[in-house]
Amino acid sequence: MSKRSKLEAILGHCFVDSDLLDMALTHRSATQANNERLEFLGDAILGAEVAEFLYRQFPFAREGELSRMRSKIVRAESLASVARRLNLGDYLALGPGETKSGGHRRASILGDAVEALIGAVFLDGGSQTAKESVLRWFADELSVASLSEPVKDAKTQLQEWLQQRSKPLPHYQLVEVGGQAHQRVFTVSCRIDEVANDMSASASSRRKAEQLVAELLLEELGKMR
Amino acid sequence: MSKRSKLEAILGHCFVDSDLLDMALTHRSATQANNERLEFLGDAILGAEVAEFLYRQFPFAREGELSRMRSKIVRAESLASVARRLNLGDYLALGPGETKSGGHRRASILGDAVEALIGAVFLDGGSQTAKESVLRWFADELSVASLSEPVKDAKTQLQEWLQQRSKPLPHYQLVEVGGQAHQRVFTVSCRIDEVANDMSASASSRRKAEQLVAELLLEELGKMR
Numbered sequence: 001m002s003k004r005s006k007l008e009a010i011l012g013h014c015f016v017d018s019d020l021l022d023m024a025l026t027h028r029s030a031t032q033a034n035n036e037r038l039e040f041l042g043d044a045i046l047g048a049e050v051a052e053f054l055y056r057q058f059p060f061a062r063e064g065e066l067s068r069m070r071s072k073i074v075r076a077e078s079l080a081s082v083a084r085r086l087n088l089g090d091y092l093a094l095g096p097g098e099t100k101s102g103g104h105r106r107a108s109i110l111g112d113a114v115e116a117l118i119g120a121v122f123l124d125g126g127s128q129t130a131k132e133s134v135l136r137w138f139a140d141e142l143s144v145a146s147l148s149e150p151v152k153d154a155k156t157q158l159q160e161w162l163q164q165r166s167k168p169l170p171h172y173q174l175v176e177v178g179g180q181a182h183q184r185v186f187t188v189s190c191r192i193d194e195v196a197n198d199m200s201a202s203a204s205s206r207r208k209a210e211q212l213v214a215e216l217l218l219e220e221l222g223k224m225r
Numbered sequence: 226m227s228k229r230s231k232l233e234a235i236l237g238h239c240f241v242d243s244d245l246l247d248m249a250l251t252h253r254s255a256t257q258a259n260n261e262r263l264e265f266l267g268d269a270i271l272g273a274e275v276a277e278f279l280y281r282q283f284p285f286a287r288e289g290e291l292s293r294m295r296s297k298i299v300r301a302e303s304l305a306s307v308a309r310r311l312n313l314g315d316y317l318a319l320g321p322g323e324t325k326s327g328g329h330r331r332a333s334i335l336g337d338a339v340e341a342l343i344g345a346v347f348l349d350g351g352s353q354t355a356k357e358s359v360l361r362w363f364a365d366e367l368s369v370a371s372l373s374e375p376v377k378d379a380k381t382q383l384q385e386w387l388q389q390r391s392k393p394l395p396h397y398q399l400v401e402v403g404g405q406a407h408q409r410v411f412t413v414s415c416r417i418d419e420v421a422n423d424m425s426a427s428a429s430s431r432r433k434a435e436q437l438v439a440e441l442l443l444e445e446l447g448k449m450r
Contacts, residue, residue, distance in 0.1 A: 032389035036288035037280060044276035051269035055262060055344075063261035070269075119280075127352055164257040 003091070010086055011117070012136055015124050024120035025088070027109055029095030035116035042119030045127075046074055049134040053142060059222070060157050069145045078141045079111030086137065088113050154214035158192075161221065167193065170217070172210045175200060188213050195220045228316070235311055236342070237361055240349050249345035250313070252334055254320030260341035267344030270352075271299055274359040278367060284447070285382050294370045303366045304336030311362060313338050379439035383417075386446065392418060395442070397435045400425060413438050420445045 001009075004021070008014045015021045020038075028034040050073050054066045061069075072078065083089070089104040092113060103109050114137070122130035135142065152160075158170060176187035188209035189200035199220070201212035226234075229246070233239045240246045245263075253259040275298050279291045286294075297303065308314070314329040317338060328334050339362070347355035360367065377385075383395060401412035413434035414425035424445070426437035 031391060033391070037286075037291065040288045040291050041276050041280045044273040048269040048273035051266050052347075055266045061262075063265045066262065066265050122277075160257075166256060166258070 007087070007091055011121070011133070013121050013125055013129060013133060015120070017124050020120040020124050021117075022093070024116040025091050025113055026093040027095070027098060027103065027113075029098040029103065030093045035113060038116035038119035038123075039112050040119070041122065042115035042117065043074075045122050045130055046115060046118050046134060049131050050074060050138070050142075053135065054145065057142075057145075060152070060160060073138060073141045073145055076107055076111045078138075079114045080107035082137050082141070083110035083114045085140075086114070086117075088117075154211050154218055158214045158218055158221075161218070162192065170214070172213065174206055174209075176202075190214070190217060192217060232312070232316055236346070236358065238346050238350055238354060238358060240345070242349050245345040245349050246342075247318070249341040250316050250338060251318040252320070252323060252328065252338070254323040254328065255318045260338060263341035263344035263348075264337050265344070266347065267340035267342065268299075270347050270355055271340060271343050271359060274356050275299060275363070275367075278360065279370065282367075282370075285377070285385060298363060298366045298370055301332055301336045303363075304339045305332035307362050307366070308335035308339045310365075311339070311342075313342075379436050379443055383439045383442055383446075386443070387417065395439070397438065399431055399434075401427075415439070415442060417442060 004018070008021075023033060024035050024038050024042075026034045028036055047070070050070050051066070054061070054069050058066065058069075088110055092104055092109065094103045094109070098106075098109070118130060118134060121133045162169060170190050170192050172188050172190045174186060175189045177184055178187070179185040183204075185202050185204065186206045186209045187200055187202040188206060189198050190210075190213045191198045195217055199213050199216045201209050201216060203209040203212055229243070233246075248258060249260050249263050249267075251259045253261055272295070275295050276291070279286070279294050283291065283294075313335055317329055317334065319328045319334070323331075323334070343355060343359060346358045387394060395415050395417050397413050397415045399411060400414045402409055403412070404410040409429065410427050411429070411431045411434045412425055412427040413431060414423050415435075415438045416423045420442055424438050424441045426434050426441060428434040428437055
């Protein structure tokens with residue numbers, strides 16, 4: 001397997017126009033036909049793809065939270081991590097000075113190359129290919145964003161969702177208490193206008209049952225989106 | 226024609242999910258289900274579309290020039306101009322305070338609504354529809370960018386293109402001087418490795434003929450991209 005094929009296998013994209021791949025990996029210290037223009041393009045495409053991902057992934061997050069999450073994902077440090085996972089350092093073309101001073105490992109050079117590669121994949125394979133590459137290359141960063149979002153409990157999320165749309169708040173009703181005295185089972189039911197059926201759930205406490213039924217309702221709302 | 230149909234005609238997009246259109250036009254002063262999230266998404270999409278347009282439109286511009294042009298196109302002032310052309314002020318939903326204080330004409334509110342609309346069109350009609358909307362709504366801003374770029378003559382552009390790729394410089398050869406003494410016609414020919422055929426052009430001066438032949442070569446290079 002040639003060195004290039006190996007890289008293309010890691011990237012998950014085989015370039016039709018291999019000049020684009022070369023250019024994306026060429027630092028400005030090497031030659032004038034370098035990756036600065038592609039970096040400009042790729043940076044913008046990355047921003048849009050991450051914005052779309054977060055918008056869809058976090059239907060309850062406010063604009064400020066979305067912005068904060070995106071900044072984390074596209075900051076220089078994250079870009080450099082992605083570059084290291086893609087092993088880009090081995091493929092960079094640098095000028096003699098940068099090569100000598102360890103430019104292959106410099107975070108800023110690595111990060112710029114990732115952005116340039118996104119631009120190159122976009123031009124070579126179109127917007128869908130670019131989107132898929134971003135989601136694959138940044139999978140770790142995107143899943144960390146999901147984890148680090150302040151997790152709101154289901155009842156709060158449901159209440160906010162309804163308030164944002166000026167809908168009446170949900171009314172949770174305790175419909176049954178069963179089980180033995182030392183092992184009670186509480187069943188709570190709830191209904192909102194947006195979901196056709198009454199939902200109910202059972203748990204070892206009323207509070208837990210309410211959370212469960214709120215989760216069920218959020219799931220139903222999620223299906224409708 | 227209903228007020229909404231009129232707006233959709235101006236926008237050039239008929240919404241499948243009219244809730245998205247409503248949300249895009251709703252300022253945060255009006256209700257919690259406002260356009261802030263859509264603005265986050267639309268801002269990123271606008272940035273990427275403009276970056277792609279400039280990248281393709283100016284194959285000889287450097288990254289810094291592209292960035293400067295984009296900043297001009299997406300700055301608040303330009304967004305507000307677009308909003309005024311689309312007549313968005315008439316359709317905004319604002320809280321009572323903002324309505325009273327003339328929020329319908331405020332540049333920042335108008336600009337935010339344009340970005341939110343881009344997000345809404347993207348979610349409603351997909352990325353191609355969003356791209357076409359941006360190019361149509363921002364046609365004036367995009368063409369001003371073209372005009373304001375420092376225009377380099379064809380010979381300079383060709384020389385830079387070749388230098389950036391470490392190729393030999395073009396050699397212009399005067400191949401014929403014809404016409405009458407007071408109305409000479411100069412024919413210049415030029416050949417570069419990247420274009421299969423020799424190109425030649427004639428004009429009333431040698432300098433003009435050289436520019437023409439450089440233009441022909443740039444055209445050929447443009448076709449290959």
